[in-house]
Amino acid sequence: MHPLPKNAFLAPIMEKDETFKEWVEDGYGSPEKLAQILELGIFMLFFLEEDTFSRREVQDVVEAMKGIVGELRKPIAVDKLQ
Numbered sequence: 001m002h003p004l005p006k007n008a009f010l011a012p013i014m015e016k017d018e019t020f021k022e023w024v025e026d027g028y029g030s031p032e033k034l035a036q037i038l039e040l041g042i043f044m045l046f047f048l049e050e051d052t053f054s055r056r057e058v059q060d061v062v063e064a065m066k067g068i069v070g071e072l073r074k075p076i077a078v079d080k081l082q
Helices: 016-028 031-045 055-073
Strands: none
Touching: 016 031, 031 055
């Protein structure tokens, strides 16, 4: 799997957006690559065996993953690049 970047636990020191951006780039190369991996994870959740997790737990995970995928695919605001 993809390891956490070395500085992943410096979040309190760094800005949240910059930390997440570095984590994505260090671990996955690009936001699109991470989005593809998360979508695969969503697909894999459909093949869980019964009684592994509650239906609500699985739905919560899927919603969180969908939210991350959506955020990763949003265009970056021009003012944030400067």
